[in-house]
Amino acid sequence: MADNDVDSIIANLFTPDETNWTPSQKIPVILKEIEKAKAEMKVFLNNNDFDVAAVLKEGNELCAESQGLVQEMEACKQEIETVTMAEILKSIESHDLIAKELESVTFAYSIVNDIINCGKYLKEFEEGKEVQSFTRAVEAVYDLLMYIENPSEGFDQLEIYSNAKVTGQLILENIVRDLFLEWDRMVCFNSRTDDRNCTTVTITLTLNESLLSIDVLNALDKCKKLDERVDELAQFIMKEVLIPFMHEYCLTYSETDDVTVVTVSIEHKKDYVPTYEEVITNIRLFFHYLSQKLNVEFKRSTTLMSLIGRQLRDEFTEMIVKDVFIHTVPNNITDLQAYNSVTSVIHSFQQFLSSVYFYPEKGYSLLNYMNNIDYLFADRSSQYFLETARSIMLKDLSVSMSIGVEKIPEGGRLRRLSNGDYNEAVTILDTTMPNSLFYFPRCMISKTAQELLDLVYGLMEQAVQCTDVVCRKLYNTARLIFELYDAVVPYHHENFLLTIPQYVALFHNNCMYLAHNLQTLGDKWLNLMEGCEVSYAISFVDLVQKMRDLGYKYLTMQMQQQRKQILDNIRTSDLNCIVAKDVLNENAEAAVRQCLRQLQILKNVWIGVFPANVFTRLMATLVNMFLDELIHRVCTVEDISVEMATQLTDMYNLVVQKTPQLFHKPADVESHVQPWPKFKELIFVLGASLRDLESHWNDGTGPLAVHFKTEELRNLIKALFQNTQYRANFLSKIK
Structure with missing residues (x-):
């Protein structure tokens, strides 16, 4: 039967090709198959081993x-519901009663246990007190207070709880007070300043490796008061000892052989800066004394010295590097190359601090600043050169020296250097380039100007030997030096520059000399660098005109002051009111003589100081102005008497006599003083007759026509001569 396949049977009854069939046709076939299946089932059952009837x-x-x-289970259920449930309910009632009794017993037990423990801790405190052990006493009190912090239920409602808490606090306060007294006995420090402005710092240490000292330290540590006392000591050491070591003159010594008393004497000297060796020596000796007393190990790997180090090492490291070691960085390349001798001393000092447990063995380094040694060296060098430059600028300008060449050579510079062939552009440049670009004329400058220039040359020679970072910094420093000159010198020497002509002359020459060197300083810098490429432009040309303008500014101010003084002399005399007088007062001649004296003084202080051509131009400018003013005073007058004309002639002849002496060569007055011929012609007019004037006019071709304007000459003739027919005829010729 198991082999019968229903699908195969159906497939035999209904073939896919058969389409025209009816149910009546298939029913007999199906019945036949059913009968066949029954027969097979019967055979299958007969052949089976199971006895169906027995089953x-x-x-x-x-x-x-x-x-x-x-039925039995139903009976049990009935019995449970009637008998067992009653017994269970009775047992539950008994359990609740027992639980309440147990809770009451447990509550009473907890209270009694707390009372016993409080008594135990108090007993332990008494035992520690009897054996004079601060540590055991502190531990007992702390255990008591910590235990009381979490009391069992009900215990905190008892009076004994309040008494125990208050007693514990009082006992702890008494112990702490006793511990502080012991600490103050073992560690005492003070500072006092006497009338001589000297400070004496004294630290007295009676600590040792005895059980009492260790017990006190452990007890302070247990009650969390040791850090407070150590911090107080550490801050005192930092403020009163270590910081003065870095800035003052100090002496460290011990008054006793067992180093019980350490004394630091501090003498407050003005502007005193200790060397790094002095600082290291003092700190070494001081920490050596302290370590003999403070390196008592009161718990594993912990000493007072290590606790002080933990409090101070960060601040100490930062301060000693910033205030001491950074200043050991040299300001010149030679000392920098030998700087290893300094770093070895600092490294040895660091090892010493580790050996006395002020520093840990790892994690701290006093030489970390060496990571930026290039930048530090650049800053130190820059600071040194700027400070040196400023000190030079503050020196007296009147201390002078001669500089420059007497005569600038002729011919192009390139042709003088070589006879080689040049292209057209170079030839044009050579022929058009002024020689003054490469030569400075003979004059006087302040020695400070040359000192400043030498300083910049020294800076330049050092810069080209350094790294690019340092070189760039020093290049900017060189530029700052010249900008600093613009700010410092005029401000510091202002009074002299506004009142003393010689100062102005030297200052002007200084500016011109510095500007002259600034033109080629950048090229000299690049030549020293031997072709090294840089990422920034090296040039000082932009400072040239600024430096020149600085010299021009104060020279112009001095010239204006001299001009004003000359004009004031003339305008406060009778020369200012010729029209209202027939005869000039003596103050007119005095004013002229004063002006000549002023010009003579300027000559005395300027000649040889200014270059010859500059001196001539300056003197010619003032003389031009002086003569123009004298000419103007006469040419604008409507009436001049004979006596006044004579006076004017005498005074103006004095000017003609003295003026040529104001120049290097008397002939210079002819070529540089423009109104000089007119002035001499004016003197001639003041003493001449109409006939003489007519000959000098010479029908508009004579000297009068050359030097005087028509209106000026007509007005002058009208002022000097009476109205006659001859004068009228002569005036009619002047057109």
Whole structure:
């Protein structure tokens, strides 16, 4: 039967090709198949090993037995509901009563246990007190207070709880007070300043490796008061000892052989800066004394010295590097190359600090600043050169020296250097380039100007030997020096520059000399660098005109001051009111003589100081102005008496006599003083007759026509001569 396949049977009854069939046709076939299946089933059952009848009988027996069990369970259920549940309810009531009794017992036990423990801790405190152990006493009190912090229920409502808490606090306060007294006995420090402005710092240490000292330290540590006392000591050491070591003159010594008392004497000297060796020596000696007393190990790997180090090492490291070691960085390349001798001393000092447990073995370095040694060296060098330059600028300008060449050579510079062939552009440049670009004329300058220039040359020679970072910094420093000159010198020497002509002359020459060197300083810098490429432009040309303008500014101010003084002399005399007088007062001649004296003084202080051509131009400018003013005073007058004309002639002849002496060569007055011929012609007019004037006019071709304007000459003739027919005829000729 198991082999019968329903799908295959159906496939035999209904073939896919058969389409025209009816149910009546298939029913007999299906019935036949059913009968066949029944027969096969019967055969299958007959061949089976199971006894169906026996199985059916056994099933009926099991069914009857199950029914009996169900009945028994129903009986048990009835019994449980009537008897057992009553007993269970009674047991629950008993359990609740027992639980309440147990809770009451537990509550009483907890309170009693807390009371016993409080008593135990108080007993331990008394025992520690009897054996004079601060540590045991502190531990007992701390255990008591910590235990009281979490009391059991009900205990905190008892009076004994309050008493225990208050007692514990009082005991702890008394212990802490006693510990502080012991600490102050073992560690005492003070500072006092006497009338001589000297400070004496004294630190007295009686600590040792005795049980009492260790017990006090442990007890302070247990009650969390040791850090407070150590911090107080550390801050005192930092403020009163270590910081003065870095800035003052100090002496460290011990007054006793066992180093119980350490004394630091501080003498407050003005502007005193200790060397790094002095600082290291003082700190070494001081920490050596302290370590003999403070390196008592009161708990594992912990000493007072290490606690002080933990408090101070960060601040100490930062301060000693910033205030001491950075200043050891040299300001010149030679000392920088030998700087290893300094770093070895600092490294040895660091090892010493580790050996006395002020520093840990790892994690701290006093030489970290060496990571930026290039930048530090650049800053130090820059600061040194700027400070040196400023000190030079503050020196007296009147201390002078001669500089420059007497005569600038002729011919192009390139042709003088070589006879080689040049292209057209170079030839044009050579022929058009002024020689003054490469030569400075003979004059006087302040020695400070040359000192400043030498300083910049020294800076330049050092810069080209350094790294690019340092070179760039020093290049900017060189530029700053010249900008600093613009700011410092005029401000510091202002009074002299506004009142003393010689100062102005030297200052002007200084500016011109510095500007002259600034033109080629950049090229000299690049030549020293031997072709090294840089990422920035090296040039000082932009500062040239600024430096020249600075010299021009104060020279112009001085010239204006001299001009004003000359004009004031003339305008406060009778020369200012010729029209209202027939005869000039003596103050007119005095004013002229004063102006000549002023010009003579300028000559005395300027000649040889200014270059010859500059001196001539300056003197010619003032003389031009002076003569123009004298000419103007006469040419604008409507009436001049004979006596006044004579006076004017005498005074103006004095000017003609003295003026040529104001120049290097008397002939210079002819070529550089423009109104000089007119002035001499004016003197001639003041003393001449109309006939003489007519000959000098010479029908508009004579000297009068050359030097005087028509209106000026007509007005002058009208002022000097009476109105006659001859004068009228002569005036008619002047057109």
